[in-house]
Amino acid sequence: MKIDELDLDYRLLRLFLTIYDEGSVTAAAHRLDVGQPTVSHGLERLRQIIGDPLFVRSGRSVAPTAHADEIAPQVRVLLQGMRGLTRVVAFDPSNPDHGARFVIGANDYEVAVILPALMKRLQNSAADVRLQVVSVPGVDRMVKWLRDGTIDHAITIDSSGKHGDIARQGLFRERMRCFYDPAFHDTPPDTLDRYCAASHARVMIGANDSSEIDDILRGLGRSRRTVLQVPTFASVANLIRGTDIIATLPSRLSGSMMQGFGQFDLPLAFREYGFAQYWHVRNAANAAHKWLRAEIFRASRGLG
Template sequence: MKPMNESDGSGLDARLLQLLLSVLETGSVTAAAQRLGVTQSAVSHGLDRLRAVTGDPLFVKAGRGIVATARAEALAAPARELLGALERFARLGNFDPAQWQTTFTIAANDFQRDLLLPALAARLRAQAPGVVLRVIPSAVPRLEMLRSDDCQLAISPRPPEGSDIVQKRLFEDQYRVFYDPAVREAPCTEADYLAASHATVVYEPRRSLEIDQVLAARGLKRHFTVMVPSFSALPAFLRGTPLLATVPGLLARHTLQGLASCPPPLACPGMPMYAIWHIRYQQDPAHRWLREQLNAVVGPALALENEASA
């Protein structure tokens, strides 16, 4: 039997993988040590072991800090996948939310984030206090985000297409037209609507919303004067101006609170919202439990919105 040594990878364990990811994510040995609750010398020693395994410096000095090498960046996704596999192995057939220790990453834009995730975080604090909820922007979710384990779950109206991707419909919202009532009145006709200047959210250049696709099919289009990267940027551009923004109606509860809104004066498709994950987590008891918690907060979130708009 071949003797075990660091260079063949037999010296790897979950702690070393967590250490690698912590230094990558914080960009600092000191910050990684604080996150992991160990000394800086322990992190440095762990990096030496990782360098012996990988044959790469992994992190090099840059000014007063450090930067990751290309090899270290490339190892991030496999490290997350290995840690996930170890977690699934450890809890196989014996999952207890109260004992779950992990960082669970959800990709969501500000609409979905603000509507659902604070309530989900509260449920995790009560039932799975060892789970750290990490939220990253999803933009238009990419297959690779889920395949490489950059996130374990995405929430979006636009699921990526892939035979290894699973999706579940959470709810459907309706578009509404938001405006500042101190400056203008609601657009009552399609002609009024199309004559106005509009603000919109753009995640991908040249990728239009469904409402614009409907208009384009009729040879019509809106006139945009403001394009922003998030819904939270819209209020500053709407207040005190005659601009219109056609966005999910549920935003009236938080992001666009205080602005007036009305239904679009033209036929407009609904906006379904989906939870999206990779098939490797389909039967995982912990991930299934967390998806159940997400689904459980949808109803109360929508009920609160209905009360606010009543």
């Protein structure tokens, strides 16, 4: 019968280690909850595969051979590793001995709107949880970074793209509002004519150079005069304060970086859009990652 090392499996290695620890075939059978003939048959297979007796009789017990003593530590480590393949590492946020490090991909909107609520939740945990936030310029880069492990997680605009190895969960809906410095506008430019006649600032993240608002206006045969284009939401407030420039931005920024500005509804039809969290499927069952995802979801539910 041809037998090689590939015939070794978890059960045979566990059987070897149990006999080694118990010093008895009978005791090993009892511990494994199998019959003694099953253990004896398994031991015989091990002897043929490894090419060594492994155990010899010593009175009413068995004693390991020199080769069995040599390989036992390696087998123990190997079994621990194999068990780890199917075990989800525990994470208890109430245990100060537990810790987790996460790299989250998020741009300044998500940092301003979602992360404050998230940080309050994380700081209520006793575990040592630390976040690093990096900006992600576009869906393609987000997917690449999730795949190669540059980031563990991402929070961004809900994308219609389908990626089999990237999981997502919807968080909340958002709509656009117009912001302006009330000291420089006697009347809010809240009609389509006044809106198009006003000076505008717009935010363009990444390499994009066309916005959906401009596309809608173009379809109506209209246009707006953009006098300022910036790559982040955070820079808008300081740049338009004290001017007559208006900015069309996500509505929830009114509670953070756009506080103190006048605001009005966008005078054209613009659909609501969603935000979602994304992660790679390799982290789906990880206990710490599952906990973080639940905290992000709860924080987003509290945004109203």
